[in-house]
Amino acid sequence: MTEVLVKADAAQALTDLEAYVAAEHRADLVKQVREKIDELGIQYIYYQFVSVTGRIVGKGVPSDHWETIADRGIQLVYGSMANLYVDRYRNYIGYGPEASELVAIPDPETFCQLPWDRRVARVFCTCFRNREEPTEPGSYLTADCRGNLRRIHAQFQQEHGLQLRHGCEPEMMWLKKGPDGQPAGGVTKPNCYHIDQFEELRPVFLRVIEYSKAMGLDMIQGDHEDAPGQLELNFSFDDALRTCDRLTTYRQICAQVAREFNLIACFMSKPFMGVSASGCHHNLSLWRGGDETIKSFGFDSLPGLAGVFTYNKGGENTFLPVPEQHKTKPGPIGLQCIGGVIEHLPALTAIGASTVNSYRRLWDTGLWAPVYADWGFQNRTCGLRVSAPGRFEYRAVDSMVNPYLMAAALLKAFDDGIKRTLDPGEPEHRNLYEAMEAGKQVKKLPMSLGEALERLAEDEVIRLAMPGEMYPLYHWYKRDEWEKFLSTTSNWDVEMYLDCLP
Template identity: 40%
Template structure:
């Protein structure tokens, strides 16, 4: 497919469009089709585990990691992976075994990546008692000492099928959402010459007797310094730990009763997603230290703001230029390449909703009017009512993801939608135009996800099947619960 430059009434230079045309010519095909072919075949790599092992055992890699561990004083290591439900599982291994584990990895029960979840009938989801273990190979560059106990460190891992499993031995484990995102991002770089950078806005609620604010009925406490002051010990400790783990913390504010948002500098999505997971662990630790509770529940209170995790995304070319902005253009705008990217996201937003808003509680955000939660697939220029907001030149704020999101799955699907949008030149509707309704319950999102050939094609089949089963089961569990609302409505409704 030939990349055509749009006709405009004013001169606007977008040099990357020429590069994109060259990429298409070099490959001799539609770039989105090339991306799709490669992503579908990425799991069929029986040498993936062996290559990871060889990288780990590079002499410089081994010596540098051993030196970091010795200098840090770490004696125990958490070998960690994210689960599909956006939690984290780990094994603790004495740090003295690091060289052995760089070669052999550590073995996990397969059910761990699904949080050992059972369905409503008590059957394990995704793996039963006969399921084989997987090998978790450490990623040396992800090592860090935990600031709250410098004798304990962590290292992220990548999951593989054991080499003894015949035809699939040595391949990437399809249920590893972190590795899936990293593969998708590498393909975006290889096929389109683009790198995605992202900054997230992790809103959350803190509850405890020592930090309970006295608010004025009918007034929202957002941004008021008095309430931020009440959270001073909390945010100072979070900043302290985050800084020691390599975060560049930039700003924060008080948003609603007990809700604060602390942001860090945007980066390539691998670092951003890992930091989202790490940030949640930091907050949990800080809560323990202060005797309070820290919650990433998307909608803990009606009539108050929900907890979002907006993704502020941008695409950068190989020369370090932000392709979402037109050079020299100062008024608020989105480049042609950016509009195609937004067009792809809008087109596939309904099918991606199960990933972006992944719990029963997520959808309560969209039923509470006046709380800035978008419920349509649309975009606008500095418009908080839209699901995609162009808040400044060079970035698009995707506003649907909430505090419970799996950041690896969300970024992977945004890459896929963007690849489709750019490769097929999908024009979005005009900025500010009313978009299509998004699913409004987890049940609707389950069925929309099930029916989306595009979304299912851009996730490993096993991952998509298991995730769908987990979320359909979550909806079934919710439908089987009696609530106080039902008693209030129906206990004496008749006669």
């Protein structure tokens, strides 16, 4: 009995980092990665994680050192979580020069070969405080948005027995590059669903699809959207963390394809006025049960670990209508989740529309921008729409979103909706603008980044999606972005005021 207690005390004494490295089955996964390294001829590995803005950061290490890095991790300054960016007072955002270094531990299940250079692989990491920190050494780094999402989702699953599965619609624009390397307009004309314009970009999107399949993305459909050079290429929905990893991977793939074709892969939401912006609608559902299946995409041997190619399938979709109650309206859990999102939509907007430029999308009238906190069936004038039985589309999110922050925030909104049994009211079938002219009262979304940040500051529920250091870091970074915009003279100022007087 004494020996058991001693072992229990020793287990309790482990830091988060030590427990993570010693987790059951991880040693086997580390060995599987070594086997893949040898099988595929991998010479170099990118160890990467995601900053507060969704940027991919990290280090590269020769593959000979895999076992050492798997055990000890890589170290970077804490400020890498804020892109080592300085605010307008020349202070590094989040962490000063005296701060220690984080430890990033690779997640072996995310190991995958890069199809454009098969000598190189990538692996996502989970981040921790330094082992030598005087306080909370080796604890989870709360500025790690990816790690936060994993833990928040695990807590949600434990409390509700429900898994968030979602898909996204990653619109972006392919721009021509001028002699100076700067954008020189879209590759194609802004003709929505036009096959000829789609065909003009065929070499580009086929290369994207080729690379995407090789990195575990089950590409399902695509089209030319209604802005210059704008494509939407979709992949299958899945567990929230894997969907976020795949969107991050998709962005890396597009950047590489752009280099190969001497183009610019533009994820900026609104580079052109008068045409649609690039959104990233999230299609959401909560599930009980199901099984994990591996998609091989025709490879004789997977170019990475099985986790990269794994999808959740089957189970009970709790957002489906209850047949004896309604043919199309979501079931009780789905309605409560819609209620939670509508309740917190102003704060969520600070995450889904995270840049100054995001609000050009909301101000450019007549282009179906989701400006109001309401819901309906196939109603694109609402912030949420039931796009098909069993899921609803969250529309107040654009192409610049940090998907890990967005998924975590939506989970907190869902949690609040379920716990408080929030009622979203009846769906709006009318054009919402016409309904408002007829007297309907609807809450409007924030119409600037500054206003959205104020709504986020007031919302304790959504701030729970940004635990510990994450919310202060996000607020500092985004408030500085807003203030830099306010303190900048632009071409608009010159054109508007230069000849105003006398």
